[in-house]
Amino acid sequence: MKKEEIVMLCTTDLGGQTRGKGFPASDLADRLKKGIGWTPTNSMITAHGPIAPSPWGPFGDLVLIPDPDTRVRIDFGPDAAAEHFVMGDILHLDGTPWPVCPRGFLKRVLAAIEERHGLKVKAAFEHEFVYEAVEEKPNASYALDSFRRQGAFAERYLGALKEAGLVLDTFMPEYGPKQYEVTVGPAVGVAAADQAVAVREIARAVAHDLGSRVSFTPILRPDAVGNGVHVHFSLMDATTGAPVNHDPSHADGMSARAGSFVAGMLACLPAVTAVTAAASISYMRLTPNRWSAAYNNLGYRDREAGVRICPVFQTVDITKQFHFEFRAADAAASPYLVLGAMLAAGLHGLDSGLPIPSVCEGAPQNLSPERLRELDIVRLPQSLGEALDLFEADTVLAESFGAELKKAYLAHKRFEAEMMGQLSVEEQCARYAAAY
DSSP, X not given: OXXXXXXXXXXXXXXSXXXXXXXXXXXXXXXXXXXXXXXXXXXXXXXXXXXXXXXXXXXXXEEEEEOGGGOEEEOOOTTSOOEEEEEXXXXXXXXXXXTTOHHHHHHHHHHHHHHHHOEEEEEEEEEEEEETTSOOOTTOTTOHHHHXXXXXXHHHHHHHHHHTTOOEEEEEEOSSTTEEEEEEOOEETHHHHHHHHHHHHHHHHHHHHTTOOEEOOSBSSTTSOBOOEEEEEEEXXXXXXXXXXXXXXXXXXXXXXXXXXXXXXXXXXXXXXHXXXXXXXXXXXXXXXXXXXXXXXXXXXXXXXXXXXXXXXXXXXXXXXXXXXXXXXXXXXXXXXXXXXXXXXXXXXXXHTOOOOOOOOSOGGGSOHHHHHHTTOOBOOSSHHHHHHHHHHOOTTHHXXXXXXXXXXXXXXXXXXXXXXXXXXXXXHHHHHHHO
């Protein structure tokens, strides 16, 4: 029997799940033009299955239009199905953008940054995940033995990433149980989030082909180290492509424009965590002394800062290296929503001409309340419900998100928070490990 290869046309939804519809690969050229039908209420399917209360109910029709630049095809050999998918934008039937589409939201924010300030954004997502085929052992952090015990996974995974056109950077055993980290090279604009989807889905595909699975859950269990998504980012001149982040005359090396951008990000961070740390269990990870963000502080080479100034090699041109890292995110969130929310906050800083923020010296939890007020540093929300309250009350980011996306996201996540609130923390961890 001759097989018919299937292509999945996908979106990454409000719950950070990659969903879509399949069609025969022989129809790809035609589908690139006309797309495939989609339903508004699909966006309200939670990561755990039940559908959140939908403002659309059974009504409405949309179209998912593929972006050919996002196409991924990995050949697993004659005895396995190819991993073949392409990301798309959700549009109205008349071709106008649907405001609840996460990828469309990111595109809107990127366009505003370029139109208002002549800037583009370069970014790269750094992912941590659990590979279930590995036996958990003590003292396995960064160990050669931990790398050895994952067997063929890393070689096949990096080979698949390369086949998908991503620039390989690093792969390593991390600190947590069965935990590994992968990084790829940066990309400009929406392509950075497209790459983040590919990194996650290719990991899942390779693990599946090996008879196991990976999980990008924010935290495997309450006593474990969490799986973060750290987003490295920098600004560049939209016309010349030159980086605009570094100013050697500033004490911390920040340019005025980059400083305003980061200041906006810090000011909005408490509300933004509702979007970037999108699971009920995300807030077990966002606590002091867990090498994760717990405050909206700017750090210099500080891996517990909300945003940090990344290290540079003094032997290489600093201007080209100088960049920042957003650390209050995880893979329970759509990468399009993570990057879009971050950048919407940065856009606020640029629009308002906010001053360059001060670097927080030391751990915020060790500073006096007076010093925290001087630095405009506050504790990040300690639950998804608290974060959603801040996001709902926020008016600064309202224009960037738009009323329809914000309303749908709040309904989706409040339903999820209520559902998870009925479970123990151990049960919640198990649910998210299965979902992500």
